[in-house]
Amino acid sequence: MNISNKKLGKDVLLHDNTNIKNCDFGVYTEVGMFNFLENSTLGDYSYTGQFCFLQNTIVGKFSNIAAMVRIGPTDHPYDRPSLHHFTYRQEMYGFNNNDDSEFFNHRQARVTSIGHDTWIGHGAIISPEITVGHGAVIGAGAVVTKDVAPYAIVVGVPAKEIKKRFSDEVITALLEIKWWDWSHDLIKNRIQDFHLSIEEFVSLYHQN
Numbered sequence: 720m721n722i723s724n725k726k727l728g729k730d731v732l733l734h735d736n737t738n739i740k741n742c743d744f745g746v747y748t749e750v751g752m753f754n755f756l757e758n759s760t761l762g763d764y765s766y767t768g769q770f771c772f773l774q775n776t777i778v779g780k781f782s783n784i785a786a787m788v789r790i791g792p793t794d795h796p797y798d799r800p801s802l803h804h805f806t807y808r809q810e811m812y813g814f815n816n817n818d819d820s821e822f823f824n825h826r827q828a829r830v831t832s833i834g835h836d837t838w839i840g841h842g843a844i845i846s847p848e849i850t851v852g853h854g855a856v857i858g859a860g861a862v863v864t865k866d867v868a869p870y871a872i873v874v875g876v877p878a879k880e881i882k883k884r885f886s887d888e889v890i891t892a893l894l895e896i897k898w899w900d901w902s903h904d905l906i907k908n909r910i911q912d913f914h915l916s917i918e919e920f921v922s923l924y925h926q927n
Contacts, residue, residue, distance in 0.1 A: 727747040727748070727749060728746070728747065729746045729747075730744075731744035731748045731749065731750060731761070732748070732749040732750070733750050734749075734750060734751050734752040734754075734769075735752045735753075736752055736753045737750050737751075737752065737753070737754045737755075737756070738754070738755045738756070739754075739756050739757075740756070740757040740758065741757060741758050742756045742757070742758070742759050742760065742761070743759075743760045743761070744760075744761045745760075745761060745762045745763035745764070745765070745780065746763050746764070746903075747763060747764045747903075748761045748762075748763065748764065748765055748766060749766035749767070750766070750767050750771075751766070751767045751768045751769040751770070751771060751786065752769050752770075753769055753770045754767055754769075754770070754771045754772070754773075755771075755772045755773070755774075756771075756773045756774075757773070757774045757775070758774060758775045758776075758827050759773045759774065759775065759776040759777070759778065759791075760776070760777045760778060761778050761782075762777075762778055762779045762780040762781075762782065762835070763780045763781070764780055764781045765778050765779070765780060765781060765782035765783075765784070766782075766783065766784065767784040767788065768784060768785045768786035768787070768788070768841075769786040769787070770786055770787045771784060771786065771787065771788045771789070771790075772788070772789045772790070772792070773788075773789075773790045773791060774790070774791040774792065774793055774826075775791045775793075775826065775827050775828075775829055775830050775831060775847065776790045776791045776830065776831045776832075776833065777830060777831070777832050777833065778790075778833040779832075779833055779834045779835035779836075779837065779853070779899070780835045780836070780899045780900075781835055781836045781837075781899050782833055782834075782835070782836070782837045782838075782839070783837065783838045783839065784833075784839045785838075785839060785840050785841040785842075785843075785859070786841055786842075787841060787842045788839050788840075788841070788842065788843050788844075788845075789843075789844045789845070790831055790833065790839070790844075790845045791829070791830075791831040791845065791846075791847050792844065792846070792847065793826050793847070794826070794847070796822065806819070807819035807822040807823070826847075829847040829848045830847075830848065831845055831846070831847055831848060831849050831850075831851075832849070832850045832851065833845070833851045834850075834851055834852045834853035834854065834855060834869065835853045835854070835899040836853055836854050836899055837851055837852075837853070837854065837855050837856070837857070838855075838856045838857065839851075839857045840856070840857055840858050840859035840860070840861065841859040841860070842859055842860045843857045843858070843859065843860065843861045843862070843863065844861070844862045844863065845857065845863040846862075846863060846864050849863055849864070849865070849866055849867070850866045850867070851863070851866070851867045852866075852867055852868050852869030852870065852871065853869045853870070853893075853894060853899075854869050854870040854884060854890070854893065855867045855868070855869060855870060855871050855872070855873070856871070856872040856873070856884065857873055857878065858872070858873060858874030858875070858878070860876070861873060861874050861875055861876065861878040862875075862876045862877050862878055863877070863878040864877045864878070865877070865878075867880070868880065868883075869890060869894060870883050870884040870885055870890045870893070871883055871884075872884060885917055889917055889918070889921055892921040892925040893921065895925060895926075896921070896924045896925055898924070912924075
């Protein structure tokens with residue numbers, strides 16, 4: 720499907736070969752082909768590229784997730800005598816009639832949070848229980864093992880902050896404006912204002 724002629728709406732657009740388990744989707748959302756999403760929420764206007772893998776993740780609004788991103792990868796039990804599946808998927812191997820529900824519940828409780836208006840670059844990996852702040856940028860191929868501040872840009876393995884997108888004053892103003900909470904009609908009416916400089920936008924909408 721050509722990106723220039725597809726239309727999004729109130730129902731999520733699921734591309735071919737997606738595997739969705741226990742997930743919620745906001746309006747104007749899109750899930751790329753060959754995605755696996757489990758126990759996750761994709762907020763309004765957010766999308767994923769191809770070959771993404773999200774588990775136990777809450778994604779905010781207007782998040783831009785590039786191809787081949789992994790968020791909330793689940794762990795093996797490295798504190799046990801064996802790392803292998805058979806210690807918690809016992810039924811699969813005929814060792815027991817019940818799997819290790821306590822282990823799976825612990826996995827699901829390790830929620831990763833992705834803020835509003837974020838950009839997750841191609842091939843990035845974000846560990847479980849990480850919080851990525853609003854407006855942050857995760858560089859392509861980065862491995863995020865620590866929380867990311869709002870409007871920070873992080874790159875590398877492990878990911879480290881290289882700079883902020885804007886000054887502290889502008890960041891504070893944007894976090895107070897919360898334009899991502901505007902209604903669809905209000906954004907439509909103000910769409911041209913998103914082409915202003917950041918200083919002009921903040922001056923227009925921030926109440927001192």
